[in-house]
Each structure stands twice: as C-alpha cells, then as structure tokens.
Amino acid sequence: MICRVCGGPLTEFFDFGRQPLSDAFLTADDLDRQFFFRLAVGACESCTMVQLVEEVARDRMFHDAYPYLSSGSSAMRRHFEETAQFLTDGELGGPDPFIVEIGCNDGVMLKTIGKAGIRHLGVEPSGGVARMARAEGVRVRTDFFEEASATRVLGEEGPADVIYAANTICHIPYLDSVFRGVDALLKTDGVFVFEDPYFGDIVERNTFDQIYDEHFFFFTVRSVQAMAERMGFELVDVRRLPVHGGEVRYTIARAGRRRPSERVAAMVEEEAGRGLAAPATLARFGANIESIRHDLVELLQDLRAQGKRVIGYGATAKSATVTNYCGIGPDLIPFVCDTTPAKHGRLMPGSHIPVRPAEAMSDPYPDYALLFAWNHAEEIMAKEQEFRAAGGRWILYTPDVRIV
Numbered sequence: 001m002i003c004r005v006c007g008g009p010l011t012e013f014f015d016f017g018r019q020p021l022s023d024a025f026l027t028a029d030d031l032d033r034q035f036f037f038r039l040a041v042g043a044c045e046s047c048t049m050v051q052l053v054e055e056v057a058r059d060r061m062f063h064d065a066y067p068y069l070s071s072g073s074s075a076m077r078r079h080f081e082e083t084a085q086f087l088t089d090g091e092l093g094g095p096d097p098f099i100v101e102i103g104c105n106d107g108v109m110l111k112t113i114g115k116a117g118i119r120h121l122g123v124e125p126s127g128g129v130a131r132m133a134r135a136e137g138v139r140v141r142t143d144f145f146e147e148a149s150a151t152r153v154l155g156e157e158g159p160a161d162v163i164y165a166a167n168t169i170c171h172i173p174y175l176d177s178v179f180r181g182v183d184a185l186l187k188t189d190g191v192f193v194f195e196d197p198y199f200g201d202i203v204e205r206n207t208f209d210q211i212y213d214e215h216f217f218f219f220t221v222r223s224v225q226a227m228a229e230r231m232g233f234e235l236v237d238v239r240r241l242p243v244h245g246g247e248v249r250y251t252i253a254r255a256g257r258r259r260p261s262e263r264v265a266a267m268v269e270e271e272a273g274r275g276l277a278a279p280a281t282l283a284r285f286g287a288n289i290e291s292i293r294h295d296l297v298e299l300l301q302d303l304r305a306q307g308k309r310v311i312g313y314g315a316t317a318k319s320a321t322v323t324n325y326c327g328i329g330p331d332l333i334p335f336v337c338d339t340t341p342a343k344h345g346r347l348m349p350g351s352h353i354p355v356r357p358a359e360a361m362s363d364p365y366p367d368y369a370l371l372f373a374w375n376h377a378e379e380i381m382a383k384e385q386e387f388r389a390a391g392g393r394w395i396l397y398t399p400d401v402r403i404v
Contacts, residue, residue, distance in 0.1 A: 004051055004174075004217075008045055010053070012040050014282075018324070019325070023214070047223055048220065048223045050217070051217050051218065052216050062171075096119065097161045098119040099163070100163050100164070101164045103124055103168030109164070110122050111133075114139075120138070120139060125142065130142045145181060148181075150180075159190070163193070167247075168194070170215050175227065175231075176231070183233075186254075189254075191252065193252075194252075196219050197245065198219065198240075200246075203281065206398050208285075209398070212318065212321045219248065235250060236264070237250075237263060238250055238251070238263050291400075295400070310332065310369070310395070311334065311368075311370070318372060320349045324351055329351050329352065330353050334353075335353060339357070339358045365386075367393070369384075369387065369392060369394055369395065371394050374396060374397075
C-alpha cells in the first residue's frame with residue numbers, strides 16, 4: 001500500500017469491514033444490486049497523510065441522483081453566507097474578480113457571490129444538485145474538476161483569482177491532477193482555498209463516522225503543508241472552523257508568492273505536541289472506536305429489552321458507517337427520520353433501516369432518538385423541543401455513548 005499523495009508507505013490502522021456506499025439510499029428493487037467495499041484507513045509514514053486504503057470509483061458516488069444538499073441546515077447556510085463575505089471582502093476585492101468553486105453542490109455559497117455581482121463558476125459533477133444551483137442563478141459546469149476540465153475553463157473564462165472548495169477536496173483521490181488544474185487556472189498571485197474536516201478534531205472527539213467512502217483523505221495542517229510543497233505550492237494560512245464537528249480552512253498559494261501566517265507554524269507545532277501522526281495515537285483512536293461500538297450496541301439492546309422505543313434521527317452519510325460497523329438494523333431502530341425528501345420511503349445503505357420524514361417522529365414520540373446528525377445537534381434539539389417535553393431523550397455516541 002502506498003500513499004496517494006507522495007508514494008510513501010501506507011500503514012493501515014483501522015478496518016471498519018464491509019461497507020456500502022454511504023449515500024446510496026435504496027428502494028426495495030435495489031437490494032440485489034448493492035455495492036460494498038472494504039472501509040479501512042491508513043497513515044503515510046512519510047508525509048503523514050491519513051487516507052482510505054481502498055478507492056471507490058467517483059461515478060458511483062457523485063452522479064445525477066446524489067442526495068446531499070449543502071444548504072440543508074440553517075447553520076450551514078449562515079456559514080456559506082459568511083464565507084462568501086469573507087472572500088468578497090478579501091481576495092475578491094479587486095477589479096473584475098473571478099472565482100471557481102470545486103464541487104459547488106446546490107450553489108449555496110456562489111449564490112451570495114453572484115448577488116454581489118462577482119463573476120463565478122461552479123464545477124459540479126452531480127447533475128441534480130447542479131440543476132438546483134442553476135435555478136438559483138448560479139453559473140455551473142457539470143463536470144469533475146481535474147487538469148483537463150480546468151484547462152477548458154481557463155480557455156473559456158480566463159484565469160481565476162480564487163479557487164474554492166468546501167467539503168470536496170478530501171473526496172478526491174487524484175489530487176495530483178487537481179493541483180495541476182489549479183496551477184493551470186489560478187492567477188499568478190491567486191489563492192486556492194478549501195475547507196474540510198480536521199483529523200485532529202476527529203481523533204479528539206472520536207467522530208469516527210466521518211470516515212466513509214466519500215471522505216478519502218483526512219487532513220492535518222502538517223499533511224496539507226507537505227502536500228502543497230510536493231505540488232509546487234505553499235500553505236500560507238489556516239483557520240479553525242466550528243462546522244461539521246471541526247474543520248480547517250486552508251489557503252494555498254504558489255511557492256514564495258505570499259508570506260505564511262504564523263497560524264500555520266503554530267498549528268504544525270501543536271499537532272507535533274499532540275503526537276497526532278504517532279502510531280500510538282492512531283491505535284488509541286481505534287480502541288476508542290471499538291469501545292463506542294460495544295457501548296452503543298449494548299445500550300440499544302438494553303433499551304429494547306426494557307420495551308423502550310428508539311428511533312434514529314438524520315439519515316446522514318455518517319450514519320452508514322455507524323449502523324454497518326455496529327450491526328444496527330431495524331430490529332434495534334425501526335426507522336430514521338430525515339428532512340430530505342429524496343430519502344423518504346427509501347432504505348438506509350446496508351442496514352436497510354427505513355427512512356421517514358421528520359414529522360414521523362411525533363407519530364407517536366419515541367422514548368429515545370439516536371442522533372446521527374450530531375453536527376447539527378443544537379439546531380435539531382431546538383426544533384424538536386416537543387420531543388423533550390413528551391419525555392423523550394437523545395442518545396449521542398461521540399465522543400462517547402451517553403443519554404442527554
């Protein structure tokens with residue numbers, strides 16, 4: 001096994017076993033056509049990049065029926081409005097600026113950019129969400145971003161001041177082609193800005209369910225710095241973000257074009273002090289995952305034995321890892337509530353737990369709800385106050401299993 005970034009030796013440190021595509025919500029007719037793969041994660045001994053051991057073909061994951069919506073929560077809508085303001089106040093403040101977003105999804109960020117009168121283009125491979133973006137007035141090219149597509153955009157649109165991505169770069173195994181595309185499309189003094197889940201937070205908070213098919217890489221500041229240098233670029237800034245359980249926004253420029261922020265060196269030093277890339281740290285993380293599985297399954301079985309009714313809340317991609325790794329099926333959770341209409345009436349990947357609308361939660365209220373969408377806990381719990389008033393309680397499993 002070799003690292004997809006630097007070619008160094010890759011050491012596997014945890015195996016979740018046989019897993020389905022995390023966003024492949026099923027109909028009854030799909031059950032005989034499910035795709036499974038081995039979900040295992042390793043760390044590079046050279047550049048420290050954490051990554052999946054097996055790659056799933058991109059067309060299986062990102063396609064016309066891809067169900068995830070970036071604007072699915074009010075917290076994320078606010079975040080992307082703030083991100084658009086951050087970019088327009090900064091890098092896009094010059095004459096006739098141009099921004100390209102890799103994986104713009106339903107256009108939630110570029111919508112605000114467009115309203116500010118800034119030239120923009122989203123490059124989005126999933127046709128369904130791309131159409132949603134266009135309906136909001138966002139300019140979108142339905143394509144995967146790589147060297148060839150970036151070169152075509154350059155010929156049609158000219159160079160970009162900013163290339164941006166949110167929760168997308170970690171999805172792409174072929175980052176060498178992505179960086180060649182960035183190199184072709186970006187202005188000499190332009191920046192490549194992307195934000196993704198931070199492996200340091202995943203380890204600290206035991207959010208192991210962030211590991212699934214679509215998340216191929218798990219970034220740290222040190223590994224992104226090494227990746228940028230290998231690709232002929234330089235990491236010049238980092239910013240911690242509170243969304244999705246903890247992310248980092250990375251700003252990358254061509255080598256020598258900008259003075260790196262002190263935040264970069266500070267975070268690299270912090271990661272070294274934590275031993276974030278050390279085998280002992282990764283082994284401890286694996287032991288925590290196994291402990292959570294044991295405690296969660298034991299709790300659900302005990303509640304069932306007591307005659308208590310437990311449902312799931314949030315048919316997320318993350319929940320596929322939890323339900324399949326823990327062996328949780330309809331016998332323990334009869335259904336999962338979700339607000340996404342495209343998932344209603346379908347079955348969860350692998351576990352085959354039915355997905356029902358959020359309104360089904362109150363018909364009647366259960367005794368407990370297992371919160372898979374923990375990254376939106378505050379918003380969901382505020383919305384479902386009547387559940388608490390009826391005596392219902394939430395089950396959380398990160399950083400440990402507990403009832404609140």
